[in-house]
Amino acid sequence: MTVKNLLVAQSGGPTAAINATLSGVLEAGLNSPHIGRVYGGFHGVEGMLSGKVVDLTPQLSDPEALRHLALTPGMALRSCRYKMPDPKKDDAPYATLLELFKKLDIGYFFYIGGNDSMDTALKLHHRCAQEGLDVKVIGVPKTIDNDLPETDHTPGFGSAVKYVCTSIVEVARDASVYPAQSVMVVEIMGRDAGWLTASSGLAQRAGGAPHLIYIPERAFDPDRFLSDLRELMTRERHVIVAVSEGIRDAAGDYVHADLPGVERSVDSFGHVQLSGAGRYLEHLIKTQIGCKVRSIELSVLQRSAGHCLSATDIAEAAEVGRQAVALALAGESGKMAAIRRLSDSPYRSDVVAVPLEKAAGLVKAFPSDWLSEDNRTLSQEAVDYFLPLIAGEMQTPFAEGLPCHFTFAENFVKL
């Protein structure tokens, strides 16, 4: 088996575990006798198109480096939101990337990302095959949205769930100190998929909140919301509402679309950037019920909280990275390294290869029957699914009382 080099890049939104996956890929690459140099593509395929590639090998000589990287949130190789064009219409980016692969003698390419990134990996796999270029292309999943098909869950999701639930328990604790009745609205990420918002129901095990949960898959009815809230307020002094940023009304329109001051913009995949569902509910409660109300948007903290990691998530994220390399070395290409759950309790999983076609650009919906029809509680099946993913505490290293993150020097190779 000829020795070839490895190239890895990251794409899409950050998670707290995506660098753990990167560390797994790099560790397996450094340890394989069949892999020479390990290269990192910066800013995903977009950066690679302009030659932003770094030979990471010399930066990983200290064995502590990989462990530090694994516990660092964000994306050590940075990101892009670049959609590869239809190759029939515009082949130029493909030609440029294949040229890069050849120049650097790349035999293995790993793209860590969500559904859009799997689409990019699939297109590159096809284009390499078409050209007869022997580059094994493996997609490696990550997303806090957990909406990727064919994998039991996505690395990064567990740590996001842990941060969201921890914050809800703390918000509820904070609210509980005052005698006056109050409502707290917590806005959670997830444009189309309610996985993360629904998972906040786990926090009920540590005190009862959240009391109401609104996911984007279910049409939001303001009248029913207000009547459910009024009913709850006869029993609960402090009500916590968990709401997805992406809730829509029965007509499919984002419910906050008409509020003044709400921002709407569109990214390069055509996704609407959302902000304001929490503020909308706050406004609704204030004007229609008139009690003390506050909304909190967990914002980017929920995807980058390296100080509140799920130990299970980090361990699995690294293993997915290692196994992605093992798959490529075994000759697989055009595959995604997916997590397969073997049992809930004790929790066990392994990593298997699934065709990228089954994940690329596709979305795995949250099973509607996992959240009760009254938007209040998770099914036992849902609890059994979510609970193992947040097990164990872990955090990024601290120095001088502050988080200390791993950073690569951006010494781009001369091409």
Add this chain to the structure above:
Amino acid sequence: MTVKNLLVAQSGGPTAAINATLSGVLEAGLNSPHIGRVYGGFHGVEGMLSGKVVDLTPQLSDPEALRHLALTPGMALRSCRYKMPDPKKDDAPYATLLELFKKLDIGYFFYIGGNDSMDTALKLHHRCAQEGLDVKVIGVPKTIDNDLPETDHTPGFGSAVKYVCTSIVEVARDASVYPAQSVMVVEIMGRDAGWLTASSGLAQRAGGAPHLIYIPERAFDPDRFLSDLRELMTRERHVIVAVSEGIRDAAGDYVHADLPGVERSVDSFGHVQLSGAGRYLEHLIKTQIGCKVRSIELSVLQRSAGHCLSATDIAEAAEVGRQAVALALAGESGKMAAIRRLSDSPYRSDVVAVPLEKAAGLVKAFPSDWLSEDNRTLSQEAVDYFLPLIAGEMQTPFAEGLPCHFTFAENFVKL
């Protein structure tokens, strides 16, 4: 020395360390041969007026209970925002509380809170003295605002600083992954005192953010802000702005007062409840500069994040509680248990008694020369002051991957 009972209550806003102080008071009370029962007043003096008092002694028989309590955020005895009236105009609440003290044979009363709570403690001290009732009244400081005079700093502040700085480092890390230029505005609590917002400058030691810092003590000039930001954006791709919720313009008006949708309400001390400085800056940047911008309000999370505690803060908070009891047992009354700094490095402090008159209802302003005139950096003196307060990591216990908080059963005594 006659054996008397101890009563303790909490007031004002929650902090992540106020229960550590409570645990210190209770520990010292349980360990003293001169103290019989330890009682907790629920919902501060307001709850005590309606007899909400619990004998905590039987709930603390497990030695682990105090340690669990110390690591639980929020307020285990809950809170109130009740202003004791001028006793010349309305003596009724004083008479009720003194009657409560007599009925429960209270010899020692501890009120844990901020400047308004110190005012309540002082009034109760005077009223007991006037009646000849031998109750030692000690005020015990807490507030994330750090604006209490006569104490080097307040318990709870260090953990809030740690959470704010940690969040800023993570927000900056999150922003750094994208190639597009962006501005993130982080809104921090502190209505009148810029201590907490200024302390976010410590986070620069872990990556450079925040780049601009706006405190309420300094008039906010939108034109200068925009020109400073534009200048920074020629050098920094991702700019992080830390802003206090209480920034005002040169005329002393809250800068966001004119924005539509901004909520304003007033609490029982006449303090305006603020929300919107971050949103105001976001709006300003979007309309005047037009780049990608997002605002994040750290909201109540910054005062209740039991999952991100400063070990130094928790240890000191408990010690202040223990020493407050020692002061009362030594015969002090009408005093506040204050922290005195002995050295910055290695950091050492002790607890001393100061007259409540010097703190009650008063505010300690942030020293303006600790933040550079261009709102960018802390002075060395400021860094030396802040840095020891965030040293060491600690968190509330977790169970099943979720925070596990200590709770008292509310078995109110029969009076």
